[in-house]
Amino acid sequence: MMKKTKSKSLCFPIGPVFLLVFFAFFPWPSRAQINNNAENRLNSTPLFTYFKYEGKDEVYKKNPLNTNEFYTPILQGCYPDPSITRRGNDYYLVNSSFAFFPGVPIFHSNDLVNWKQIGHVLDRPSQLKVADAGMSEGIYAPDISYNPHNETFYMITTQFAGGIGNMVVKTKDPLKGWSDPIKLNFDGIDPALFFDDNGKAYVVHNDAPEKDKEQYNGHRVIKIWDYDLERDQIVPGSDKVIVDGGVDISKKPIWIEGPHLYKRNGRYYLMCAEGGTGDQHSEVVFVSENPKGPFKPASENPILSQRHLPKDRENKVDWAGHADLVEGPDGKYYGVFLGVRPNEANRVNTGRETFILPVDWSGEFPVFEGGLEPMPVKLKMPSGVINKTGKNGFLPNGNFVFNDDFKGKTLDLRWIGVRGPRENFIQIGREGLRIKPFEVNMNEVKPTSTLFYRQQHKKFSATVRMSYQPTSEKELAGIVCLQKETFHYVFGITKKEQQHYLVLQRTQNGQSELIASEPIEEGKAIELQVSAEGDRYQFNYAFDGKNFKNLGGTVSGDILSTDVAGGFTGALIGLYATKANDISPKSD
Structure with missing residues (x-):
């Protein structure tokens, strides 16, 4: 039997002489080198320490509020397709969000005047599949409703992304989050739920006519289905067309959509948008003794529209429609709806906003x-x-200033991402906001590392303080003014060879053009600013926070307008960082 022996490890005495020789040939980095390396890593991740948005519209300067008045729109900027519901003294309102993330902003009020944003209905990746959606895809026309029979809130919508289509989510308490989506088995868009007095539920929605029955381009129908509340699904075979074409199909009305059912004095009222969500937009109404019809149109349709008014009217609001009704705290009815406020060039940069008007239902x-x-x-x-807008957490209205130093524990709900969660690229703390740049730029239909705030005025300025040192020509950070991936301005800092540059690039219909570039001294915090007066935009910068210099002159805001870029969104102002920069400054 072999005798086991202990193995001996080879050891060297570690003495002073050895250490001196070791460090002579293998020097450790100095404290300064460690700090510099860490600083370089941090500086290549932009730090935003202050953001200020200021609205300066003349209409509000010329029309100050009296103590018993409030402004409409109640939600300025891109808050389209409003839907509203009531439970007791609580009102809840939602809007379309398309490819924005999180999706479907939700607001609460007790009086229809003072509103707080309480979150987003779709705030998780399991609910929102818009990673590869174009800006005007994603979430269309959400409808919010409350069912007193099971004390449950429902939000039903169409998600043009992720293979989802029509879907519903629900909750007992809008402050505590919403369920994952339940996919619904019907086609079309703009679904809305209706809960009858007897506990029955129905879905109404826009759809195409039956096969081979389309009479003209834009011909659509309104359908109704029985809805099974236990299964959260339509009842197969229960569908029926209740409006064909619109109020009068002989006149070839287009895009009957956005339907809502109401019951009053034992009768059923169907209200829909008609004419398309542009300058022919309107709201029409029908009545029936039965939720499945037949529905008779009102003799005085439309009940809401601006399409017939003079084009040169003062303080023009246009495209009014896509409305929803609710009984107010004073027993009177009110309607929320979308509209636009074109600038002096008749361009729509602030997008479709949420307006309100009283409704006479006598x-x-x-x-x-x-x-x-x-x-x-x-x-x-x-x-x-009492008007409390802009105070105690209520959203501001009219001309206002929004300041953010990003030092709160949570991000303000008005900040949104595009196509993906903000949490994937932001970090907020005592020093401010850091954006971890993705290897994606603004031209791509992918989630971008950009934090967006809506443009809410025709005349405004937005200023951000940023510390940033790009380490290569592929890195850029600054401001983006975005309508969509193919229409935008980028204003930021990048690097070429050993020089830092400030650049301004315009992208129209996917074609990019360098407007201006200027070498700048590195290592200094900079303030970047975009300002606009209607169609005239300027991009400015300052190192001292006071003496702003312009880069690129005055440029047109045409590419930030819905009527030029197309689609359904308004202009967004973004804090942007990328590791896929494609803007090359001009060398001296």
Whole structure:
């Protein structure tokens, strides 16, 4: 039997002489080198320490509020396709969000005047599959409703992404989050739920006519289905067309959509948008003794539209439609709807906004008060309501200033991402906001490392303070003004060879053009600013926070407008970082 022996390890005495020789040939980095390496890593990740947005529209300067008044729109900027519901004294309102992430902003009010954003309905990747969606894809026309029979809120919508289509989510408490989506087995768009007094539920929605029955381009129908509340699914075979084409199909009305059902005095009212969500937009209404029809149109349709008014009217609001009704705290009805406020070049940069008007329902049909006249700037408040906008967490209205130093524990809900969660690229803390750049730039239909704030005024300025040292020509950080991936401005800092540059690039229909570039001294914090007066935009910078210099002169905001770029969104102002920069500055 072999005798086991202990193995001996080879050891050297570690003495002072050995250490001196070791460090002479293998020197450790100095504290300064360690700090410099860490600083370089941090500086290549931009730090944003301050953001200020200031609205300066003349309409609000010329129309100050009296104590019993409030402004409409109630939600300025890209908050389209509003839907509203009520439970007791609580009102909840939602909007379309397309490829924005999180999706479907949700607001709460007790009086229809003072609103707080309480979150987003779709705030998780399991709910929102828009990673490869174009800016005007994703979430269309959400409808929010409350069912008193099971004390549940529902949000039903169409998600043009992720193979989802029509879907519903629900909750007992909008402050505590919403379920994952339940895919619904029907085609078309713009679904809305209706809960009858007897506990039955129905879905109404826009759809194409039956095969081979389309009479003209834009011919659509409104369908209704029985809805099974236990299965959260339509009842197969229960569908019926209740409106064909619109109010009068002989006149070839286009895009009957955005339907909502209401019940009042034992009768059923169907209200829909008609004419398409452009300058022929309107709202029409029908009545029936049965939720499945037949529905008779009101004799005085439309009940809301601006399409027939003079084009050169003052303080023009246009494209009014896609409305929803609710009973107000004073017992009177009100309607929320979308509209746009074109600039002096008749371009729509702020997108489709959420307006409100009182509704007269003293007769057979509801009628928007002043809905066929030039839209007012301000309205009388419901009885007993005090205007608190801009105070105690209520959203501001009119001309206002929004400041953010990014030092809160959570990000302000008005900041959004595109196609993916903000949490994938942002970090907020005591020093401010850091954006971890993706290897994706603004031209790509992918999630970008950009934090966006909506443009909410025709005349505004947005200023951000940034510390940043790019380490290669592939890195850039700064401001982007975005309409979509093929229409935008980028204003930021990049590097070429050993020099840092400030660059301004315009992209129109996917074709990019360098407007201007300027070498700058590295290592200094910089303030970047975009300002606009209607169609005229300027991009400015300062190192001292006071003496701003312009880069690129005055440029047109045409590419930031819906009517030029197409689609359904408004202009966004983004804090942007990328490791896939394709902007090359001009060398000296």
